[in-house]
Amino acid sequence: MDGTDVMTVLVRACLRDGTGGSPTAVVLDDGRLSDAERRRLPVEHGTSHAVFLRIPDPAAGRAVIGMRFFTAEGELPACGHGTVAALAFLAGRAGTEGSYRATFRTGSRVFAGWAERHGAHMATAFDPGPVDLRPAGAVERDSVLGALGIAPEAAGTEVRVAGVGRERLLVPVAGRAVLEALEPDFERLRDACDRLGLLGAYVYSPPSPTGELAARMFAPSIGVPEDIANANSTACLAAHLAGRGIMGIAVDMGDAVGSPATVTATAHPGPSGPRIRVGGIAATA
Known part of the structure; x- marks a missing residue:
């Protein structure tokens, strides 16, 4: 089957002040596509990621929507900005004027997402699931920080391995200027992440008193040297910062690749750790 035969809509996920965002291909998938064709679709549409939706028969009532994520390298177990894009597309398709709610199924879990129209844009949020956090081991720290060009002492003691579906490294740096100046060795970083089973490295500046950062x-292992917006990693950071009493964050991303984006996340007390809601503003491209 030719990928051009399926309905594909481009959505800009996690806009900042109504512009920029991460272009994402949202595809209505009836199951006829092969995985090789799914890998090709992001390339054909000039996006880093594509999200594939299986929408059940409307007669089934409020049914669960199947969702899969692909880059040119292959399938991902989760994709935060892909979920933001899917929510915006589905709310627009439903003609929602107020609040919209959907229930999704990925390979590993069922979860809820929400959208609300604001003019031409959709404000979205979803439940990324529980976040696993642990201190990074010495090999993880040394291998990834070296590839990023960050001295171990510059990252301090707060480097964490965090996972929602797949682990990645959370790396603090001293400020936005340090963040902007980073020039990772992507070949070395990919090798380190492949050996360690990591999705990539999420490097962040200190949060302001009101949670802006x-x-x-950086995720070359999945074919994305630098992601414009990464909502699941932002959810991981929100869970980490909740331990310091920071319960809401707004994270600017994408400036280094010319497409400003902002991802937001909140933390709420839960019986076994903070419950996170993550999302952003999105619009059809």
Whole structure:
């Protein structure tokens, strides 16, 4: 089957002040596409990621929507900005004027997402699931920080391995200027992440008293040297910062690749750790 035969809509996820964002291909998938064709679709549409939706028969009532994520390298277990894009597309398709709610199924879990129209844009949020956090081991720290060009002492003691579906490294730096100046060795970083089973490295500046900060996500192992917006890593950071009493963050991303984006996340007390809601503003491209 030719990928051009399926309905594909481009959505800009995690806009900042109504512009920029991460272009994401949202595809209505009836199951006829092969995985090789799914890998090709992001390339054909000039996006880093594509999200594939299986929408059940409307007669089934409020049914669960199947969702899969692909880059040119292959399938991902989760994609935060892909979920933001899917929510914006589905709310627009439903003609929602107020609040919209959907229930999604990925390979590993079922979860809820929400959208609300604001003019031409959709404000979205979803439940990324529980976040696993642990201190990074010495090999993880040394391998990834070296590839990023960050001295171990510059990252301090707060480097964490965090996971929602797949682990990645959370790396603090001293400020936005340090973040902007980073020039990772992508070949070395890919090798380190492949050996360690990491998705990539999410490097972030200190949060302001009101939770504003900046971040960059480097993920060459999935074919994305630098991600414009990474909502799941932002959810991981929100869970980490909740331990310091910071319960809401707004993270600027994408400036280094010419497409400003902002991802927001909140933390709420839960029985076994903070419950996170993450999302952003999105619009059809």
